[in-house]
Amino acid sequence: MKRRTIHNFDGEFNTLEARLAGTLKRVSPPSDLMRRLHERIRLPARKEIVLRVQDWNRLFLIFGGVMSGMVALITVARALFHLARRPA
Amino acid sequence: MADLEFNEDETLARASQGDRDAFGLLYEKYIDRIFNYVYYRTGNLHDAEDLTARVFQRAMNHIENYRDRGVPFSAWLYRIAHNLVANWHRDRSRKQEIPLDEIPSQPTRGDHPERSLVRVQEQDALLTLIRQLPPERQTLLILKFVENLSNAEIGQVMNRSEGAVKSLYHRTLLALRDQLGDQHINLDGE
Numbered sequence: 656m657k658r659r660t661i662h663n664f665d666g667e668f669n670t671l672e673a674r675l676a677g678t679l680k681r682v683s684p685p686s687d688l689m690r691r692l693h694e695r696i697r698l699p700a701r702k703e704i705v706l707r708v709q710d711w712n713r714l715f716l717i718f719g720g721v722m723s724g725m726v727a728l729i730t731v732a733r734a735l736f737h738l739a740r741r742p743a
Numbered sequence: 744m745a746d747l748e749f750n751e752d753e754t755l756a757r758a759s760q761g762d763r764d765a766f767g768l769l770y771e772k773y774i775d776r777i778f779n780y781v782y783y784r785t786g787n788l789h790d791a792e793d794l795t796a797r798v799f800q801r802a803m804n805h806i807e808n809y810r811d812r813g814v815p816f817s818a819w820l821y822r823i824a825h826n827l828v829a830n831w832h833r834d835r836s837r838k839q840e841i842p843l844d845e846i847p848s849q850p851t852r853g854d855h856p857e858r859s860l861v862r863v864q865e866q867d868a869l870l871t872l873i874r875q876l877p878p879e880r881q882t883l884l885i886l887k888f889v890e891n892l893s894n895a896e897i898g899q900v901m902n903r904s905e906g907a908v909k910s911l912y913h914r915t916l917l918a919l920r921d922q923l924g925d926q927h928i929n930l931d932g933e
Contacts, residue, residue, distance in 0.1 A: 697801070
């Protein structure tokens with residue numbers, strides 16, 4: 656009787672394992688999903704951004720560029736304002 | 744053939760020194776496995792994509808901390824994935840069950856349509872039961888059946904001995920069998 660119970664128990668487990676193997680199958684991720692993941696992974700890491708900020712020469716150039724751009728913009732705006740206010 | 748040329752230790756050493764191309768090789772090798780693990784733990788493609796990306800971003804940011812202490816790189820990645828999935832479940836704990844229905848179960852080719860339908864329904868019922876198991880049991884089943892890992896390899900990922908994994912697997916099968924019985928689901932296929 657006991658032997659028969661163990662036999663049934665093993666049989667049930669084998670069936671269950673076969674079903675689990677049929678259910679938990681490897682899923683192939685869609686190709687566009689893989690491409691998107693690639694793009695996300697290729698983004699610069701936070702550490703790299705910190706390193707870039709710590710690069711003083713580059714930081715100085717960026718700061719200088721922004722300031723120069725702003726001065727040029729203000730000059731153009733002032734010139735336009737001056738021209739607009741000139742009496743015809 | 745490409746696998747023969749891939750030296751994981753060397754690639755890991757280069758990646759830990761900040762070589763992005765070396766990390767890319769590791770990414771290519773493990774992306775499928777991590778995606779599958781996360782997909783089966785979350786049950787939907789959108790979150791699986793997001794979490795898989797976060798696993799590799801975290802791995803990339805901390806790879807210099809990875810030290811080979813007898814734990815394979817894959818186990819390290821799985822642990823990161825496990826932690827992120829646990830956080831994800833914690834954040835969404837108020838929400839109800841998430842259906843695993845984005846990639847439907849595939850009918851077996853050549854099967855009679857009626858039998859095929861029954862099989863698909865059985866698989867869906869089994870997936871639902873698996874998703875109701877405690878997280879460590881879900882992880883065990885995914886690693887065993889989706890990734891085909893041995894008990895020893897699963898032990899490395901789950902930080903347990905081979906014997907403990909074997910015991911947990913046995914208890915998991917018992918629990919599944921009982922739940923199937925409670926729901927009168929017969930897996931004999933007849």
